[in-house]
Amino acid sequence: MRIIFYILKKEFKQIFRNKMMIPIIFVMPIFQMLLLVYAATFEMKNIDFAVVDYDNSKVSRGLVQKLSNSPFFNIAAYEKNIDAAEEYLLHDEADLILIFPANFETKLVKENKSEMQIIINAINGTVAGISQGYLSQILAEYNKEIIVDFLNFEPSLASTIQIKPRFWYNPELNYKVYMVPGILAVLVTVIGMFLSGLNLVREKELGTIEQINVTPIKKHHFIIGKLVPFLIIGLFDLAFGLFIAKLVFDIPMVGSFVTLFIMASVYLFVVLGAGLLVSTFADTQQQVMFIGYFLMIVFILMSGIFTPTESMPIWAQKLNLLNPMYYFMSSIRMILLKGSSLVDLQFQLYSLIVYGIVMISLAVWKYKKVN
Amino acid sequence: MNQSINIIEVEGLSKKFGDFYANDNLNFVVKQGEIFGFLGANGAGKTTAIRILCGLSKPTSGKIKVANFDVYKQTEEIKKNIGYMSQKFSLYEDLTVEENIEFYGGIYGLKRKVLKEKTNELLKKLKLEDKRAKLIKEIPLGWKQRLAFSIAIIHEPKIVFLDEPTGGVDPVTRRHFWDLIYEAAQEGITIFVTTHYMDEAEYCDRVSIMVAGKIIALDTPDGLKKTYKSQNMNEVFLQLARTEE
Known part of the structure; x- marks a missing residue:
């Protein structure tokens, strides 16, 4: 445990000494929320x-x-x-x-x-x-x-049959109510996948990983040291994004924040694991960026942020079971707008837990101290 | 110091990358407390061999023991007993002098109190007390190298592997570095050092010379000079490298 403490201490120092980090943590959510929410509109006027x-x-x-x-x-x-x-x-x-x-x-x-x-x-x-x-x-x-x-x-x-629909969960059919949780999911994903992936591969580029590998440090200690800081930053950014969502868009938040943060933590383990896994394959930060972008675009477009996943072809729906964002996208909307509980989200929760275990195990396994 | 105990035993070490033999049937032993020079031109296979001895890389074949542990099965045991400093710089540039010491000491499992004492002792020895809060990137290369070496032996290992530790600095700075090496050797730490500076070769107890993946000579510096009828190690090295070409 003490070893993990030393690793975490080092990681946090390095993260906050990095000049780019504070802008990434604070400016990115503001931009994404204010820009994308307005841009990604389906409402037709004019x-x-x-x-x-x-x-x-x-x-x-x-x-x-x-x-x-x-x-x-x-x-x-x-x-x-x-x-x-x-x-x-x-x-x-x-x-x-x-x-x-x-x-x-x-x-x-x-x-x-x-x-x-x-x-x-x-x-x-x-x-x-x-x-x-x-x-x-x-x-x-x-x-x-x-x-x-x-x-x-x-x-x-x-007079024929009169239809007076009543829309539940988003009574005014306000697209912002639908989009804001989606954008929050994207935010959490970007933070998780890129920061963790880039961090590990940076140690490879600098050569410090060699020095780590020659110490008796345990693989899982090292991976935990790389996961936890970004888990905390990811959750912090989610909270910050929710704050903006309430302040600027007055998005209804019906469900429990505990439920939301439990789902978000499990989800973050999956994306952080994915980021680390990518970085165990990659040798440079560029490679991580390219692979990361590729995965991100596929994840986002298939997640159901813009289009309902149910209307995708069956094979795409099957493929979507491999898309971690698909589970979180529906979860965050269901929790915020409908107040769904973990029981309602069993399928998403268990899927993400399994996914997370697989991802992190693969990352630990792929991260070799010996080659 | 006990010169009779073998701390490193290498029998028939080979490492193949595809069809290329980076190390071709190496055989040598290193005695406890010895300063063992591992010489060779760039690309001769020094780094490959040192990485195998440190448990960073698996050999293709050969029987190798480091601190009496097997390099195939007991790499984690080996790692507890060795220190390593590579040519690629291994301190964190964005951490301070003190934070680097704390981090490496911490992951080697030093107790908090011991770590504190060690830190102060080390800063004093290196005359870095007033630089403890400086980031590594702000201090000169020679100091970084001495600090990296001191950190590599902070957990009092049996052997320390130095892979071209003094690259890019002048002979005077190298000499300062070697003072630290002698001091460590006095304390009983075995030194295994690769270099291509011949002045450094003179400082070693014994020297092996590697050309194209093979060890072609192994003796004390004086012995080598006598055998090859040379004034200094530079001449020895040039003769050997030339005959192989």
């Missing part, structure tokens, strides 16, 4: 649309009016023909085009149905899908209004 109205009727004008009255849609242009309107799409000045054919209204009155065309810029499929969703909602509403006052139906006849 969808610009161009209109080609060959009908120029009360119904067509009414719909355009209704759209531009909504907070989501802005009218970009009225054009005489489709080619002219398409220019707006090409120049990115409009996101979609509405085309009303001639006789749009007449047909509606005579046949009780009519058709129009909507062209959506779908370079980003998600954005296109969301735009279309908003549009459909407004169209449906408009449809009902037409039935009532244009075709002189009784309102009661027009």
Whole structure:
């Protein structure tokens, strides 16, 4: 135990003597939270649309009016023909085009149905899908209004089943509530994986590892000495990030912090272990950075931070079982937003424990004092 | 000092990297308390051999005992009984003089009280008392080397391995370093030192000369000079290195 104490003392001194460390610990969370949370938004405002109205009727004008009255849609242009309107799409000045054919209204009155065309810029499929969703909602509403006052139906006849959804855990569908815990998970991962990995490989670069290897120090003492400081820094940064989340975004924190920090500690053991494992293979800090980045991007994109993991193909979902971030991403959201307990998170907890044991054992095993 | 006890026994040590023999059938013994010089040009295989003796690397073949422990199975026992100082600098540049002593003393398991005494004694001996709170990167190379050596023997090992300990310093600074070596040898610590400075070779009790992975001569400096009819070790070395080429 005394040996671990000496190692920890040395590590902490070196960490805090490193000029880059304090900025990394304090500035990184602030930047990530303030920048990424705003940038990673799915909310659509300001969808610009161009209109080609060959009908120029009360119904067509009414719909355009209704759209531009909504907070989501802005009218970009009225054009005489489709080619002219398409220019707006090409120049990115409009996101979609509405085309009303001639006789749009007449047909509606005579046949009780009519058709129009909507062209959506779908370079980003998600954005296109969301735009279309908003549009459909407004169209449906408009449809009902037409039935009532244009075709002189009784309102009661027009009423269908009313759906009044109530959204739990994020009642206002505020994307920040969803994204902030995600960004916190990324933060913990970056701190854990890079700092631990870079630290060990630095000793290799400087040659001090040789001096350590020639001492009777136990492998696991050495690895513990490399893990614990970054575990503490990782947890500290999580607390700091949560503080910013409350202060700036007023994110609901329903669950228990004890639960969250237990999950975070277990998770940190996994990423720290991964970082150390990478550094036992690598010879330079550059190599650690490259491998680290590669893993990070895969971990983040597959973790479900942006897209629900359930909608990934089955093979990707299976692969995701190897992604430690996948477990923590769902855990942190469930704890903060739903107040889930460790019992609810059994699957994540046990998976991460097993994962952590495997990672750290591999790191200890791979770290050879003799070659 | 007991010159009759073998502290290092090497029989047929070979180390192969692929098809290349870095060490080719080395045979020698080192006596307890001896200053044993391990000479050779750059790339002759000195570092490979020293790493094997320290338990940092496994030999391909051979029977090797260090402090009576087997290098295949008892590397951890060996490590308790040896000190090591390598050409690549092994002190932490971002820790102070005192913190380096404390760290290495600590991981060798010295008791807190002993460590404190040792630290003071060592700082006094090296005249570094007023530099104890200075970072290693702020002190001159010669002092770093003397400090590294003192730290390498802080746990009072039976043998200390020095791998080109005095690289990059002038002969006067080297001489100061050797004063420390003699002092350690007086206390009974066996010194195993690699070098390619021939003035250092003169300071050794016995010297082995390695060329291309093989030991081609092993004797006292005077013996070698007599055998090769040379004035000094430099001439001996040049003759031997040349004949091999």
